[in-house]
Amino acid sequence: MANRAVPQRPNGQTPGKICQFKLVLLGESSVGKSSLVLRFVKGQFHEYQESTIGAAFLTQTIHLNDVAVKFEIWDTAGQERYHSLAPMYYRGAQAAIVVYDITNQDTFERAKNWVKELQRQATPGIVIALAGNKLDLNTMRSVQTDESQTYAYENGLLFMETSAKTSANVTEIFKAIAEKLPKNETTNTAGQGRRLVESEGANKSLSSCCK
Amino acid sequence: MTEAGEENIVLEGFLCPICKVDFGVDLKLFLHFQEAHSEDQDLVKSFKDLFGKAKEKILKNDIGKKEERHYVWEPQEIGEVQSHFQYFKHCRNKWVEHFVMETNKTVVRLEKLLCNLPQDPNKRKTHEQTIVHWLDGKDVTRCPDCTKSFNITRRQHHCRLCGSIVCHECSCFLPLAKAYETINETAKNQLTSLTQSSPSFRLCVHCGQVLENREQIKYRDLKPLMCDYYDKIIECRNKIENDLLIKFNQTYNLLKEGESSYLTEANRIRSDIVKLAEAIDALSNRILKLENDTNSSKVTTKNIRLAMIQCVQSTVLAIPALPSLKEIEEIAQRKREAAEARLRNGQDLDKPKISQSVSKRHSTQKNEIKLRLEDGWSPVTNANVNSDNPVVEQMNIIKNYIKQAKEAYRFDEVASLERNLQELNEEYFKMQNDSGNMPGYSTKN
Numbered sequence: 001m002a003n004r005a006v007p008q009r010p011n012g013q014t015p016g017k018i019c020q021f022k023l024v025l026l027g028e029s030s031v032g033k034s035s036l037v038l039r040f041v042k043g044q045f046h047e048y049q050e051s052t053i054g055a056a057f058l059t060q061t062i063h064l065n066d067v068a069v070k071f072e073i074w075d076t077a078g079q080e081r082y083h084s085l086a087p088m089y090y091r092g093a094q095a096a097i098v099v100y101d102i103t104n105q106d107t108f109e110r111a112k113n114w115v116k117e118l119q120r121q122a123t124p125g126i127v128i129a130l131a132g133n134k135l136d137l138n139t140m141r142s143v144q145t146d147e148s149q150t151y152a153y154e155n156g157l158l159f160m161e162t163s164a165k166t167s168a169n170v171t172e173i174f175k176a177i178a179e180k181l182p183k184n185e186t187t188n189t190a191g192q193g194r195r196l197v198e199s200e201g202a203n204k205s206l207s208s209c210c211k
Numbered sequence: 212m213t214e215a216g217e218e219n220i221v222l223e224g225f226l227c228p229i230c231k232v233d234f235g236v237d238l239k240l241f242l243h244f245q246e247a248h249s250e251d252q253d254l255v256k257s258f259k260d261l262f263g264k265a266k267e268k269i270l271k272n273d274i275g276k277k278e279e280r281h282y283v284w285e286p287q288e289i290g291e292v293q294s295h296f297q298y299f300k301h302c303r304n305k306w307v308e309h310f311v312m313e314t315n316k317t318v319v320r321l322e323k324l325l326c327n328l329p330q331d332p333n334k335r336k337t338h339e340q341t342i343v344h345w346l347d348g349k350d351v352t353r354c355p356d357c358t359k360s361f362n363i364t365r366r367q368h369h370c371r372l373c374g375s376i377v378c379h380e381c382s383c384f385l386p387l388a389k390a391y392e393t394i395n396e397t398a399k400n401q402l403t404s405l406t407q408s409s410p411s412f413r414l415c416v417h418c419g420q421v422l423e424n425r426e427q428i429k430y431r432d433l434k435p436l437m438c439d440y441y442d443k444i445i446e447c448r449n450k451i452e453n454d455l456l457i458k459f460n461q462t463y464n465l466l467k468e469g470e471s472s473y474l475t476e477a478n479r480i481r482s483d484i485v486k487l488a489e490a491i492d493a494l495s496n497r498i499l500k501l502e503n504d505t506n507s508s509k510v511t512t513k514n515i516r517l518a519m520i521q522c523v524q525s526t527v528l529a530i531p532a533l534p535s536l537k538e539i540e541e542i543a544q545r546k547r548e549a550a551e552a553r554l555r556n557g558q559d560l561d562k563p564k565i566s567q568s569v570s571k572r573h574s575t576q577k578n579e580i581k582l583r584l585e586d587g588w589s590p591v592t593n594a595n596v597n598s599d600n601p602v603v604e605q606m607n608i609i610k611n612y613i614k615q616a617k618e619a620y621r622f623d624e625v626a627s628l629e630r631n632l633q634e635l636n637e638e639y640f641k642m643q644n645d646s647g648n649m650p651g652y653s654t655k656n
Contacts, residue, residue: 020623041587054605057612057631058589059624072627082601088634139457166465 018061019183020070024089026114027099028107029078032133035164036099037075040174045165052077055089062171062178069178071095090118095127095177100148102132102161103140108148115155127180128157129173135163310424317421320372322394324412325387343374356381356416370415383419384411393422437501437512440494444519447487447494451526455484459530466534469543477533484530488523495519588624590615602642606635 025033034056035049041060056075061068074089076082090096096118100111111130118128130152132143145161152159158176162169224233225240229248234240323342329335339345348367353360354377361367367376385393390412414422462477499516503509534542590612598604609632616624 022627038589041589043587053592054601054608056589056592057609057624057628058587059621060587070623072624082605085601085605088631088638136461139460 017066017183018068018070019181020072021095021178021181022074022093023071023095023097023177024074024076024086024093025097025099026076026086026090026111026118027078028101028104028110029080031078031099031101031104031107032164033078033097033099034075036097036131036133036162036170037073039164039167039170041073043167045167047165051079054082055085060174062175064175064178067183069181069183071174071178087121090122090126093122093126094181095129096122097129097131097173097177098157099131099133100143101134102143103134103137105142108132108143112151115157119155127177128155129177130157130159131173132159132161133164135161135168136165314421314425317372317418318394318425321390321422324371325390325394339371343372345369345374346376348376351376354378354381368413370418371412372414372418375415377415381416382413383416385414385419385422386411393426437498437508437515440498441515444491444494444515447491448522451484451487455480455487456526459484463531463533466539467542469539469546471536471539471543474533474536474539481530481533485527488527491519492523588619588621600639600642602635602639606632606639609635 025037027033029051032049034052035045037056037058038044038046038049041058052075054077058073058075059070060073061070063069074093076086076089098111098114098118100107102108115128115130118126130148132145132148148161149159151157158173158180160169160173160176162173164170225235225237226233227240227243227248229244232243234243320343324339327338329338346369351361351367354365355375356377357380359365359378361378365378368379368382369376370382459477459480462473462480465473466477495516495518498512501512503512592608593611598607609628613625613628613632616622616628
């Protein structure tokens with residue numbers, strides 16, 4: 001038990017910077033937000049993923065050189081009924097992944113709307129990534145890569161086509177976000193005292209978002 | 212001549228309409244009228260004009276009225292629909308009944324005729340006459356169909372089914388074989404004995420048409436066997452092309468990446484495709500062997516067979532052979548080694564390249580599996596959080612999450628979640644203030 005409390009980082013790594021970021025997933029229902037996150041966090045894929053209720057919470061840390069980037073991921077429900085919750089989660093977020101389904105043009109249009117909403121109402125400087133999910137269904141594609149690539153370029157978004165099923169580009173997209181995020185503000189030296197710093201950490205990330 | 216009676220005078224002859232003098236000849240009257248009453252002509256003309264105008268007006272009125280009548284229909288209520296289907300059905304039913312009765316009568320008579328039909332022509336004639344009353348030839352002088360009169364060259368003939376008289380041109384023949392077929396009797400022994408003597412019945416065009424229609428209705432809904440087979444072929448083909456081939460390609464690509472667990476699945480899909488291809492082959496062969504009367508259908512069956520052979524060949528040959536388990540494991544091993552080598556060098560972490568290429572994706576993913584297994588955490592969403600209000604629902608979820616995070620000693624997560632719960636609380640009370648009566652939220656933990 002005590003072991004589980006401590007290991008916020010893998011053994012053998014020299015302690016370095018830890019950055020914590022809030023990341024939110026947005027997009028039409030059943031485009032694969034939860035699958036994408038589950039693949040990233042647990043390496044799992046469920047063919048029949050249950051639809052999310054409200055917003056699910058997951059955390060995952062990736063290491064870039066000696067910097068540990070910890071993502072607090074809010075995986076929002078795509079269903080219309082929960083849209084009122086979305087603003088609460090993207091408001092303080094430093095990063096967002098807007099997901100659409102490459103086999104469904106409508107979800108791409110919905111993704112564009114999410115991007116617009118984020119650009120208007122989310123934290124200025126939020127890193128937005130556009131993910132065209134279900135790349136494994138490439139044969140049934142209806143949104144062309146060029147189209148979304150151009151759209152992403154014009155709006156300054158990170159863009160990748162992913163597949164939670166085959167795990168294509170899943171880690172890559174989080175990595176790309178981690179690289180783009182500024183890493184100079186929240187610096188924590190890891191160690192045993194980590195678990196006591198929770199209030200401190202809380203204050204810091206509070207100051208970093210626009211509330 | 213003029214007859215003078217003081218009161219009721221009836222004048223006859225060429226009278227001037229104005230001075231009422233008889234002129235005897237029309238020319239004289241004409242001249243008199245021109246000379247004496249030329250000025251009155253204007254009057255007449257004006258009268259005529261008056262009448263003309265009145266006529267015009269009345270006509271106009273009539274038209275106007277007609278238009279008005281039309282206009283009455285216009286302002287109907289929008290969306291009002293009147294169904295004439297019942298009326299249509301009524302009319303149609305009458306017709307159908309009439310038609311069915313006619314047909315049945317004809318068939319019943321035909322059945323009676325065919326029952327115990329004698330071979331001898333004379334006996335046969337009397338037999339026919341006992342079943343159907345033949346019209347007397349004296350009463351009919353003209354063919355009722357073409358209205359040409361009968362004589363030595365245009366002789367009278369009786370329709371064996373209704374007994375009416377027609378000429379040769381207006382009659383047709385029903386072969387005995389077909390007659391038996393019509394009443395669903397395959398009495399071949401009778402048939403052979405009868406064929407030499409008199410092979411057919413003479414019918415009037417009307418009765419012939421009735422029987423013809425009946426045959427057509429019988430075969431209308433009957434699809435040729437070829438269509439059945441062809442539909443089945445198309446079904447198989449669609450399944451291969453739209454479902455199985457796609458699945459196969461997906462699993463095949465996974466195998467090529469070293470995922471050996473998909474081997475049985477791929478094998479199953481492959482054998483399914485082959486089975487369906489065999490089915491297509493067999494069906495098309497059966498189509499080819501169907502009996503065909505016309506040349507065009509022979510060509511059709513041949514073409515179908517050729518197309519299907521080509522289709523089967525192209526699909527079956529296009530399926531790549533599956534790699535063996537050993538090969539897959541070799542691929543996986545090679546990838547693992549490459550990934551480990553890269554991990555040792557640390558290149559990938561220094562400069563992570565985002566690429567869509569399969570091999571790179573695989574290796575980078577392998578690099579981070581270590582990190583992911585140690586760090587990824589997610590609480591389980593309790594399904595029992597339902598509420599009318601999504602915010603309340605979410606609060607219940609978060610409370611559950613906090614509990615799980617505490618149990619897992621994830622205090623960073625606890626902090627974040629508590630912050631979120633706080634926000635949700637604020638949001639909830641804001642909502643409650645906005646609209647006084649939100650569904651109740653219990654504050655107990």
